[in-house]
Amino acid sequence: MTADSSLLAQAREWHVLLHSGRATAADRAAASAWRCTSPAHEQAAMDVERLWALLGQLGEQPASEPAAAQVRPLRRRRSLRWAVPLASAALLVLALWLPQGAWMSWNADFATAPGEIRSVELEDGSILTLNGATALDWTISEGRREIRLYRGEADFQVAKDSTRPFFVEAGPARIRVTGTRFDVDYDGQDVVLAVTQGQVQASDAQAQPLLVGASQQVRWSGERLQPLQALDARQQLAWQRGKLVFRAQPLSEVFTELERSQRQRVIFLDQSVRDLKVTGVFAHDDPQAVLRAIESNLPVRLVRLPGLLLVSRS
Structure with missing residues (x-):
């Protein structure tokens, strides 16, 4: 069992200070007192x-090789061999010290934390419902209303x-309406537009505008607008009904969805399981049930760490 996210954030701050080389005796005493609080x-x-x-183990250098093997041509080979674990350690550091979605809330007009669903009424009377881990900006002028979706749904x-x-605007997607849902x-990376009422004009930087009507959906992939499809509302809009629906979806996409409902970064240590x-x-509010199902039915091993989920093949 791990501590809650607010205490983990405080513990990280104390840990960074104590290992920074700048900690005083008073700092160490205060850190000890904080630790003994409860x-x-x-x-x-x-x-x-x-x-x-764990980071220390990942970044640990190999034992010295025999003198006969310590020749100059092998130096580059050894450095390449250890580039991967050192890079993995760097990724873990970033995932630990930079909480998921933190950058999005710094400047966005509206943002939600993982697991939070929020409704907002704009000045023009439009209503937005934000899924977890979502951030966007809103501007309004005499001849234009505009949303910039940085990430989320x-x-x-x-x-x-x-x-x-x-x-x-969302990544490569450009959407224009006058009134609809x-x-x-x-x-x-990719954008999916699902229309439930009215008609929406969709385009990318190169294509001609495409009209998307009610009960239709369209995807932007590789920055290009893809062909129209019938709307699969049961899956695409499941979050609005408090559900997560997966139909033979890759594990990588499942974890991307789960990052919207829990404060936990996911790192694949074995790319073959993606x-x-x-x-x-x-x-929707029980991501642990998804993790239990994954562990029970797929050949994967999940290692839970504070703020992190490491995924490898079992």
């Missing part, structure tokens, strides 16, 4: 130390106003 504080400190120890109920078109899902398929229906 069993939960002690648990947080132990969790952070556990991960720090939102349901848009756009108030009708023919004099002020409503624009949404639709969902935009942006995972940082394409394993997952099928099932789960409660």
